[in-house]
Amino acid sequence: MDVSIVETSGLGDRSYLVSADGVAVVIDPQRDVDRLLDAVAERQLRVTHVLETHIHNDYVSGGLELARVTGAEYVVPAGEDVAFERRPVADGDVVDAGPFRLRAVHTPGHTHHHTSYALSDAEGTVVAVFTGGSMLYGSAGRTDLLGDEHTEELTRAQYHSVRLLADQLPAEAAVYPTHGFGSFCAATPASGDASTIGQQRRDNPALTRDERTYVEELLAGLSAYPAYYAHMGVINRRGPDPVDLSTPTPVDPVELRRRIDAGEWIVDLRHRTAFAAGHLSGALGFELSDSFVTHLGWLYAWGAPLTLIGGDDDQIAGARRELARIGVDGVTGAATEPVERLAAGQQLRSYRVADFGELAKVLDDDATIVLDVRRTDEHRDRHIRGALNIPIHELLDRIGEIPTGNIWVHCASGYRASVAASLLDRERRTVVLVDDDFADAADDLPTN
Template sequence: MDVTIIETSGLGDRSYLVSAEGRAAVIDPQRDIDRILDLADEKGVSITHVLETHIHNDYVTGGLELARTLGAEYVVADGDDVGFTRRAVRDGDVVDVGPMSFAVLHTPGHTHTHVSYVLRDASGSAVGVFTGGSMLHGTTGRTDLVDDDDTVELTHAQYHSVRRLAHELGDDVEVYPTHGFGSFCSATPASGDSSTIGDERQNNPALTNDEQTYVDQLLAGLGAYPAYYAHMGVINTEGPAPVDLSLPEPVDPAELRRRIDSGEWVVDLRSRTAFAAGHLAGTFGFELSTQFATYLGWLYRWGAPMTLVGEDRDQILSARRELARIGVDKVTGSAAGDISSLAGGDALQSYRVAAFDDLAGALDRDEVTVLDVRQTTEFDGGHIRGALNIPLHELLARRDEVPAGEVWVHCGSGYRASIACSLIERADRSVVLIDDAFDKAPESALVS
């Protein structure tokens, strides 16, 4: 029996292809199912079952389309009121996939109806458990994504679900969560790339703390999560449309400028230093990296048309794939190539890139503003003296609070700060991007 991990690092999630003797099942597939189809072809296996642990809040599932494409059985929790045909399972059910089987355990917490699947081999021995957003590596799934009024109840339920998994499964059983590798669905950062039930007994807060301590610590640690989460559950419950990963229609420089001037979302995918060196006025800079979809989805006005600007066709296609995973489908145009050519004769805008060492001298000047776009909890843990804290996800609504004049912008690494620079740039502001790790900030400039 083989368990293959399908990593989606941009969202901090994993899907799984489980195969034996030519048959396979997929757990929690992402929307871009071509990766799974290619993997199954490579391994020479037929996917007969697609299993969901829960209705996801952080991405659009590919489960429905994968099942329909292959004629596979689509397995979803009985408690989920969905708009499509599926096999509804509840606690105690068994999904038989020939040489292996999946036993259903109701593990509420991340959602009310959440289930986990215990993988058993042909002998009936439990060898792994697919825990979705329940037991993660060294942590658990967050419990505040359903309804604020349900959070405390779900947190208690999460504690008991993780305890049930530990009670019913042996120490050597592998733990295969969907979330926890950078996903905001994780209550706290996960630890390590692999784990067993035995490892979790030693490290998981739901297993090392009493119930009230676990609940209090989880609730106290919950921070903001991306705004696009509000749309994922609705899409997944209704049944997502088939994915479109084709190249958006190319637009010429004149049309590109028209879209910018009309206030449409025109997103530049190039590196943050390339954007700083020269970009089209009015565009937003979202470097295509592992955090791209999370932060663009967090700030994006849902349903607005979007045009992508990139160095080449491949960059734009990669961005479209990332966006499709979170349901941003209204990508209405693209422009690839040298940025000067795409400007159509217009002058490019630019701003300075600096390091924290450069900031030390600037702080002595009264007219300088330091804008910290980290989350409030990060700011409270230590910040530059006199800095203005506006978390990135709040910046579009609050950018008028940023003073005119010279504004140095930073985050924890430079990525969020680069997005912020593109959002606040205007004629009466001289923006400076601090493209540097916060731990390199001079101690003399820090307030603990």
């Protein structure tokens, strides 16, 4: 029996393909199911079942489409109010795939109906468990996605769910969570790349702390999560449309300028330093990297038309795929010509890129404003003395709070600061992008 991991690093999630004797089961597939279909075809597998651990809040599921294409049975936790045909499973139900079986274990906490699946081989030995947003590596799924009125109840349920898995399953059983690899669905940062039930018994706070302490610590550790989460559950319950990864319509310089002047979202995917060196007036810089889709989805005006500028067709295709994973389907065009040509004679805008050492030299200048766009909890932990903290996801609504002057904008590593710099530049503010690692470079600056 083989368990293959399908990584989606941009969202911090994993999907799984379990196979034996030509039969396969998929757990928590992402919307771009072509990756799984390629793996299935390459190994000449037959998918019999597609399983969801929960209705996802951080991505659009590919489960419905994958089940349709392969003819597999679509398995969803009982109690979820969905608008499509599926097999509802409750605690103790067994999904029989022939060479192996998966037993449903009701593990509420991340959601009310969240279900884990214990995997047994042909001899009936439990060899693994797919924990979705329940037991993560040294953590657990966050419990505040369904509203404040449910958070404490779900936090207590999460504590008992993690303990249920630890009590029911053997120490050597492998743990395969969906979240916890950078996803905001983790309550606190997860650690490690692999684990077992035995390791979690030693390391997981839900298994090493009493309930009161665990609940207090988890609630205190919850921070803001991306705004696009509000749309994922709605889409997944309704039944997502098949993914569209087609090449967006090419856009010429005249049309590009018209869209910018109309206030549409024009997103430049090039590296942050290339954007700073020269970009179209009114465009926003979202470097295509592992941080791209989370932060664009966080700031994006949901449903607005979006045009991409990239260095080449591969960059456009990569961004299209990332955006489709969170249901941003309104990509209405793309341009890959050199930015100087796209400007069509208009002057490009630019701003300075610096490091913390350069900031230290001007910190006492009255014209220097330090803008920290990290989350509030990051700023509270340690920050440059006198810095103004406006988290990146609040910046669009709070730009007016930033005084006039030379705005030196920073985050933890440079990505969020680069997005913020482009937003400020669009407003014609004087900005310097601090493209540096705060954990190291801030040692040279006065901090609190």
